[in-house]
Amino acid sequence: QKEVEQNSGPLSVPEGAIASLNCTYSDRGSQSFFWYRQYSGKSPELIMFIYSNGDKEDGRFTAQLNKASQYVSLLIRDSQPSDSATYLCAVKDKAAGNKLTFGGGTRVLVKP
Amino acid sequence: DVKVTQSSRYLVKRTGEKVFLECVQDMDHENMFWYRQDPGLGLRLIYFSYDVKMKEKGDIPEGYSVSREKKERFSLILESASTNQTSMYLCATRDQETQYFGPGTRLLVL
Numbered sequence: 118q119k120e121v122e123q124n125s126g127p128l129s130v131p132e133g134a135i136a137s138l139n140c141t142y143s144d145r146g147s148q149s150f151f152w153y154r155q156y157s158g159k160s161p162e163l164i165m166f167i168y169s170n171g172d173k174e175d176g177r178f179t180a181q182l183n184k185a186s187q188y189v190s191l192l193i194r195d196s197q198p199s200d201s202a203t204y205l206c207a208v209k210d211k212a213a214g215n216k217l218t219f220g221g222g223t224r225v226l227v228k229p
Numbered sequence: 230d231v232k233v234t235q236s237s238r239y240l241v242k243r244t245g246e247k248v249f250l251e252c253v254q255d256m257d258h259e260n261m262f263w264y265r266q267d268p269g270l271g272l273r274l275i276y277f278s279y280d281v282k283m284k285e286k287g288d289i290p291e292g293y294s295v296s297r298e299k300k301e302r303f304s305l306i307l308e309s310a311s312t313n314q315t316s317m318y319l320c321a322t323r324d325q326e327t328q329y330f331g332p333g334t335r336l337l338v339l
């Protein structure tokens with residue numbers, strides 16, 4: 118059973134600070150890694166994805182991947198109250214074809 | 230803009246009823262998915278389809294079936310609803326690496 122683990126939170130972050138979210142996965146064959154954001158009562162939307170070890174930046178978001186340690190993280194710089202949401206980590210491996218395996222999500226609260 | 234619509238936002242059904250959840254997309258995507266989302270469990274894949282009349286089981290297909298007669302429409306069927314199928318159901322399409330989700334159907338089975 119492939120597993121994707123996230124701390125459920127809530128992760129409380131002061132406005133302007135960096136929010137750091139972690140995700141670990143069990144399948145070493147995983148090749149693509151995704152972060153989705155889900156506002157309360159809404160459906161998930163893709164923030165970014167990463168394939169290669171290292172960092173990938175997109176605006177205030179940075180995804181970090183370490184395949185040897187089997188974790189992927191998301192940093193949110195200059196956190197805003199509008200970043201308050203649940204962040205879902207998802208992984209995909211080629212053998213699974215089109216399937217994504219999602220973690221349970223981390224709830225983030227940014228306090229003004 | 231990709232649009233994925235689901236037939237109902239809220240649905241209340243009785244145990245044993247047959248339930249149809251419909252999903253329609255307007256972007257000609259080949260891949261479509263049905264998930265259920267429960268607190269603490271994330272999204273779990275029920276079924277997916279990569280083409281008309283094609284379907285593949287996901288991680289939790291038991292108690293569900295699907296139908297894809299047209300490219301834009303993917304239906305999830307609960308043959309005989311049970312209380313443990315009370316959940317949020319999300320449909321999604323995929324274009325390259327991005328999955329686009331519908332607004333969800335919150336189903337309550339009494």
